Amino acid sequence: MSGPVRRAAILAIGSELLTSGRIDSNSLVITDALNAIGIDVLFKAVIGDDRAELAAAFAYAMSRVDVVMFTGGLGPTEDDLTREAVAAELGLALHEDHAITDAIRKRFEMRGWKMPEINRRQAMVPEGAVVLANPHGTAPGLWIEARGKCIALMPGPPREMKPMLALIVQGRLQARAGGIQLRRRILKIAGRSESRVEELTQPIYSRWRDETPPIETTILAAPGQIELHLSARGGDEHALTTALDRGEAAIREILPHDVFSADGRSLEEVVGQLLRERHLRIALAESCTGGLATSRLTDVPGSSDYVDRSVVVYSNTAKTELLGVPADLIAAHGAVSDPVAAAMAAGIRERSGVDVGVGITGIAGPGGGTESKPVGMVCIAVALDETVARTFKFPGNRELIKTFAAFTAVDMVRRRLLGAAANADWLQK
Amino acid sequence: MSGPVRRAAILAIGSELLTSGRIDSNSLVITDALNAIGIDVLFKAVIGDDRAELAAAFAYAMSRVDVVMFTGGLGPTEDDLTREAVAAELGLALHEDHAITDAIRKRFEMRGWKMPEINRRQAMVPEGAVVLANPHGTAPGLWIEARGKCIALMPGPPREMKPMLALIVQGRLQARAGGIQLRRRILKIAGRSESRVEELTQPIYSRWRDETPPIETTILAAPGQIELHLSARGGDEHALTTALDRGEAAIREILPHDVFSADGRSLEEVVGQLLRERHLRIALAESCTGGLATSRLTDVPGSSDYVDRSVVVYSNTAKTELLGVPADLIAAHGAVSDPVAAAMAAGIRERSGVDVGVGITGIAGPGGGTESKPVGMVCIAVALDETVARTFKFPGNRELIKTFAAFTAVDMVRRRLLGAAANADWLQK
Numbered sequence: 001m002s003g004p005v006r007r008a009a010i011l012a013i014g015s016e017l018l019t020s021g022r023i024d025s026n027s028l029v030i031t032d033a034l035n036a037i038g039i040d041v042l043f044k045a046v047i048g049d050d051r052a053e054l055a056a057a058f059a060y061a062m063s064r065v066d067v068v069m070f071t072g073g074l075g076p077t078e079d080d081l082t083r084e085a086v087a088a089e090l091g092l093a094l095h096e097d098h099a100i101t102d103a104i105r106k107r108f109e110m111r112g113w114k115m116p117e118i119n120r121r122q123a124m125v126p127e128g129a130v131v132l133a134n135p136h137g138t139a140p141g142l143w144i145e146a147r148g149k150c151i152a153l154m155p156g157p158p159r160e161m162k163p164m165l166a167l168i169v170q171g172r173l174q175a176r177a178g179g180i181q182l183r184r185r186i187l188k189i190a191g192r193s194e195s196r197v198e199e200l201t202q203p204i205y206s207r208w209r210d211e212t213p214p215i216e217t218t219i220l221a222a223p224g225q226i227e228l229h230l231s232a233r234g235g236d237e238h239a240l241t242t243a244l245d246r247g248e249a250a251i252r253e254i255l256p257h258d259v260f261s262a263d264g265r266s267l268e269e270v271v272g273q274l275l276r277e278r279h280l281r282i283a284l285a286e287s288c289t290g291g292l293a294t295s296r297l298t299d300v301p302g303s304s305d306y307v308d309r310s311v312v313v314y315s316n317t318a319k320t321e322l323l324g325v326p327a328d329l330i331a332a333h334g335a336v337s338d339p340v341a342a343a344m345a346a347g348i349r350e351r352s353g354v355d356v357g358v359g360i361t362g363i364a365g366p367g368g369g370t371e372s373k374p375v376g377m378v379c380i381a382v383a384l385d386e387t388v389a390r391t392f393k394f395p396g397n398r399e400l401i402k403t404f405a406a407f408t409a410v411d412m413v414r415r416r417l418l419g420a421a422a423n424a425d426w427l428q429k
Numbered sequence: 430m431s432g433p434v435r436r437a438a439i440l441a442i443g444s445e446l447l448t449s450g451r452i453d454s455n456s457l458v459i460t461d462a463l464n465a466i467g468i469d470v471l472f473k474a475v476i477g478d479d480r481a482e483l484a485a486a487f488a489y490a491m492s493r494v495d496v497v498m499f500t501g502g503l504g505p506t507e508d509d510l511t512r513e514a515v516a517a518e519l520g521l522a523l524h525e526d527h528a529i530t531d532a533i534r535k536r537f538e539m540r541g542w543k544m545p546e547i548n549r550r551q552a553m554v555p556e557g558a559v560v561l562a563n564p565h566g567t568a569p570g571l572w573i574e575a576r577g578k579c580i581a582l583m584p585g586p587p588r589e590m591k592p593m594l595a596l597i598v599q600g601r602l603q604a605r606a607g608g609i610q611l612r613r614r615i616l617k618i619a620g621r622s623e624s625r626v627e628e629l630t631q632p633i634y635s636r637w638r639d640e641t642p643p644i645e646t647t648i649l650a651a652p653g654q655i656e657l658h659l660s661a662r663g664g665d666e667h668a669l670t671t672a673l674d675r676g677e678a679a680i681r682e683i684l685p686h687d688v689f690s691a692d693g694r695s696l697e698e699v700v701g702q703l704l705r706e707r708h709l710r711i712a713l714a715e716s717c718t719g720g721l722a723t724s725r726l727t728d729v730p731g732s733s734d735y736v737d738r739s740v741v742v743y744s745n746t747a748k749t750e751l752l753g754v755p756a757d758l759i760a761a762h763g764a765v766s767d768p769v770a771a772a773m774a775a776g777i778r779e780r781s782g783v784d785v786g787v788g789i790t791g792i793a794g795p796g797g798g799t800e801s802k803p804v805g806m807v808c809i810a811v812a813l814d815e816t817v818a819r820t821f822k823f824p825g826n827r828e829l830i831k832t833f834a835a836f837t838a839v840d841m842v843r844r845r846l847l848g849a850a851a852n853a854d855w856l857q858k
Contacts, residue, residue, distance in 0.1 A: 016647060016649070018460060018470050018472070018473065019460065019647065019658070020457040020458070020460050020461045022649065023452065023454075023457065025452075028449040028452065029449070031447060031448065031449050032449045041447050041477075042476075042477065042479070042482050043447070043474055043475060043476045043477070043482060043486060044447065044474065044475050045472055045473065045474035045475075046472060046473050046474075047471075047472045048470075048471065048472065050471070053471050053472055053493070056489075056493060057472060060485075060489050064482070064485060218445060218448065220445075220451065229448070284741075286720075289724070290720075290723055290724045290726070290727025290728070290732075290736070291715075291719075291720025291721070291722075291723035291724040291727070291739055291741065292720065292724040293720075294719055294720035294741050295718070295719045295720040295721040295724050295831070297719070298719025298720070298741070298743075298831075299719070299827065299828055299831070301794070301795050301796065301827055302796060303719075304743045304744075304797075307719070307741075307743055308743060308744055308747060309740065309741055309742050309743060309744065309747040309751065310720055310740070310741040311738065311739070311740045311741070311751075312713075312720065312723050312727070312736075312738055312739040312740070313738050314727075314733045314736055314737060314738060315733075315737055315738065318737060318738040318781065322738065322740075322751075352747065365730070366730050367730065367731060368733075398728065398730055399728055402724070402727075402728070
C-alpha cells in the first residue's frame with residue numbers, strides 16, 4: 001500500500017436499486033463505519049447490472065479514492081457481474097476456490113437441496129484476493145489490494161453485508177486508516193423549530209470549528225424532532241470525547257428542557273424509562289392520531305410494563321361511552337377543544353386506574369377543517385395529579401399531522417414528568 | 430442535439446446526503462419520471478459539496494449518458510457549487526440575470542426582509558442556459574444544452590424540485606426522448622411468501638420477455654406484502670396498456686384472492702373502500718400491535734367514516750373490563766390464543782355496536798416468548814356474523830412482527846369481506 005486510506009467511494013450494484021421501489025440503505029451503514037475510523041466518503045453511486053457501466057464506474061472510483069466499497073452483484077446468476085467486472089478491470093484471472101464450492105454445497109445440503117451448477121460462479125476468486133467468509137449466505141466477500149488501492153466486494157443483503165463490513169473496518173481498514181478517528185454525538189431536541197435551534201446554537205457551535213479538536217455541527221429536522229449532530233475528528237480518542245462532552249453541556253445549558261437524548265434513545269424510550277423509574281403506568285385516549293401515539297410508545301421492548309391500555313375514539317358516542325366525556329361538553333366546545341382533550345385524558349386515567357392519562361383530539365385532514373378550527377389543529381392533554389391541555393397547529397398532510405401530534409403528546413408527557421420548569425418555556429419559539 | 434435522449438444519470442449534490450442521517454429520495458421521483466418517457470437511468474450518484482469531486486463526477490456523467498439531471502447545490506452559500514462547477518467544466522461564462530435578482534428580492538420583501546447580498550449568487554446564469562422558474566424557492570433551475578447533451582440543474586428541496594421536474598420531463602425531455610415510452614403496473618399481493626409468488630408466476634412472466642411489446646417483471650417484498658412490477662416499453666401507448674392488462678389478468682388468474690391492488694392503492698385503502706361501499710363500520714381490539722393496525726387504517730383520509738373505535742388492551746384486566754373477555758377463558762388458554770383473540774374481536778364488535786370486530790393478541794418480543802408460544806406468534810380474529818381466528822408465526826424483530834401482524838389483520842378483514850373463497854386457499858404457501 002502506498003499510504004494511509006483516507007478517501008472512500010461506495011458503489012451499490014443492482015438494477016433493482018435503480019427503480020423507485022428500492023433504495024440503497026447499505027451505504028448509510030458503510031458511511032458511518034468508515035467515518036468512525038476517520039475515512040471520508042467522497043461519493044456514492046448506484047449502478048445497474050450492466051458490465052460496461054460497472055467497469056467504467058469502478059475505473060472512475062479507482063481514479064478518485066483510496067478504497068472502493070462494493071455491495072451487491074455477487075449472486076449466482078448471469079446478472080451478477082461485480083466479481084467479473086472488477087477482476088477484468090484489474091487484469092486478474094479468476095479461479096474456482098473449491099473450499100468455497102464445498103461450503104456452498106453444504107449450505108444447500110443442510111436444507112436437503114442439491115447445489116445448482118450456477119452457484120459455482122460464487123466460488124470464483126480473482127488471483128491474490130482474500131476470501132471473506134459469509135456465514136449468512138452463499139456469496140463470500142472479497143478483499144483485493146491492487147494499484148495502491150483497497151477494494152472490498154460485499155454481498156447486497158444487509159444481513160450478510162453488515163457483519164462482513166464490521167470485520168473489514170475493525171481489521172484491514174482501521175490498520176490503514178492513519179489513526180484519525182471521528183466521534184459523533186447526536187443531541188435530540190423536542191419542542192423547538194429548526195430555525196429557532198439554529199438561531200440559539202449557531203453562535204455557540206460556530207466557535208467550535210476553530211478549537212482543537214474542532215467540532216463540526218449539522219442540524220437535521222424530522223417531524224417534531226430536531227437533531228444536532230456534533231462530530232469531532234482527531235487522533236486522541238479521549239480528547240474527542242472531552243470535546244463532545246463540553247459541546248453537549250453548552251447546548252444543554254441553553255436548551256435545558258428540550259434536549260431529551262444524547263445517547264441514541266428515542267423520545268419513546270426516554271419517556272418509557274421515566275415511567276419505569278417512577279413506577280408509573282400510562283393510558284391514552286386518541287382521536288385524530290388513530291392509535292399512532294400508543295403504537296410508537298409500544299415500539300419499545302418491555303413497554304407492556306407501563307402502557308396499560310389505550311382507546312381510539314373517533315365518534316362522539318365513543319368518547320362519551322368509553323371515557324365519560326360529557327355530551328354537553330362536546331356540544332359546548334366541539335370535539336376538538338382543550339376541555340374535551342382534558343376530559344379524555346382525565347377519563348382514560350380514571351377508568352383505567354393508572355397514574356398518567358393522555359387525550360389527543362384534532363383535525364388531521366384533508367377534510368373536516370373550518371376557519372376557526374383548521375386542518376392541523378390538535379388539542380393534547382396530559383392528566384397527572386392535575387390535567388393540563390394545550391392547542392397546537394401542525395403543518396403538512398394527514399400523515400405528517402398525525403406524526404407531529406403523536407410525537408408532541410409523548411413529549412408533553414415527558415415535560416409533565418420533569419416538572420413545572422420543563423413546561424414553563426416550552427414552545428416559546 | 431445529435432440524437433434522441435435515451436440514457437440518463439442523476440447526480441445529487443450535498444455533503445449532508447453523505448451522512449447516515451439523510452438519504453437522496455429525489456432520485457426515485459426523477460427515475461420514475463424519466464422511465465415513463467422511455468429514458469433509462471444508467472446510474473445515480475451522491476457527491477459532497479466539493480468542487481473537484483463535483484466537476485469530476487459531472488465530466489464522467491457527460492461521457493456516459495445523454496442527459497445529466499442534477500439536484501441540489503443551488504443555494505446562496507459558498508457550499509453551493511453546482512452552478513459554478515458545471516459552467517466551468519463546460520467553459521461557459523456566468524452572468525448575473527437581473528430579472529432573477531429582482532424576483533429573489535421580491536420574495537424577501539414579501540416577508541418584510543431585505544435580500545442578503547449572498548443571494549445574488551443564485552441569479553448567476555451560464556451563457557446560453559435557459560432559466561427555469563422556481564415558484565417555491567429562491568433558487569431557479571437551469572437547462573443547458575452543450576456538446577450534444579442535455580443538462581438540468583434543479584434545486585434540492587423536493588417541494589421545489591418536483592414541479593420543475595414535471596415541466597422539464599413533459600416539455601424539453603419528452604420531445605427528445607424518441608417516442609419510446611415505459612408503462613408500469615404494480616400488482617400488490619398479500620398472504621403469500623416471496624418465493625411462492627416467484628414459483629407461481631415465473632413460468633408465466635418468463636414468456637412475456639419475448640412477446641411484442643415485451644414485459645419486464647420484478648418482484649419486491651415488504652413485510653406481509655409482495656409487489657410484482659410489470660413494465661412494458663414501446664412506441665404505441667395503446668399496445669403497452671393492452672399488454673399490461675393481459676399480464677395483470679394472467680397473474681390474477683393464478684392468485685385470484687391474493688392480488689389486492691393494481692392501481693397503487695394500499696391495503697388499508699382497499700379495505701376502507703370495501704367497508705364504505707357496504708356501509709359497514711369497524712372496531713379493533715389490539716394487544717401486541719399496540720394500535721398500529723388502527724393507525725394504519727386511519728392513515729386513509731376519510732377513514733373516520735368507517736373506523737368507529739379501537740382499544741389497546743395490554744393487561745388481562747383491560748381485556749376483561751373493556752371487551753368482556755372472560756377471565757377464566759384467559760386462564761384456560763392464555764392471553765395469546767385463538768379463543769382470546771376471538772373473544773376480543775366479538776367483544777369490541779358487540780360493545781361498540783359495529784359490523785366488523787378485529788382482535789389481535791400475540792408476542793412481539795423480544796421478551797415474553799416460551800417454547801409453546803414463541804416470539805412472533807400472533808393470533809388474529811375477525812368477527813363478522815361469525816368469528817374466525819387464526820394463529821400466525823411472524824419472523825423478525827419487534828417492529829417487524831408488529832408490522833406483519835397489523836398488515837395481516839387488515840388483510841384478514843379483506844378476505845372475510847370477500848367471502849369464503851378468499852379464505853379457503855389462504856396461506857397455503
